[in-house]
Amino acid sequence: MNEKIDINSYIDNINFAQLSAGFLIGLSVGYFFKKGFKIVLFVLGLITVAIFWMNAQDYIVVTGDSIINIFDVLSITIKKSFNFVYNNIKDLEPLSGVSIIAGFFTGLKIG
Numbered sequence: 001m002n003e004k005i006d007i008n009s010y011i012d013n014i015n016f017a018q019l020s021a022g023f024l025i026g027l028s029v030g031y032f033f034k035k036g037f038k039i040v041l042f043v044l045g046l047i048t049v050a051i052f053w054m055n056a057q058d059y060i061v062v063t064g065d066s067i068i069n070i071f072d073v074l075s076i077t078i079k080k081s082f083n084f085v086y087n088n089i090k091d092l093e094p095l096s097g098v099s100i101i102a103g104f105f106t107g108l109k110i111g
Helices: 007-012 016-056 064-089 094-110
Strands: none
Touching: 016 064, 016 094
């Protein structure tokens, strides 16, 4: 029941080029997501301020339903972008998938 695992033979079978390429891919995607998310938030904040200013000046009429519809469309767009990334990495080999995920979170951290 207590089988000894030879870690050296396991390490010899790992393709380190694949690990490092996966890490770099994950790093770039994570960095892009964080920077892109900051840009999107800035633009959405700017648009929100402009909409509220135009509402205060009686150029447009903003209702609660229109705000809810905007956030519904926004949440669907965000879900689609995360599903796109997930669908592209879910079929990768386990080791490269782990390195991509580690690179992604590293990219989020430094982004």
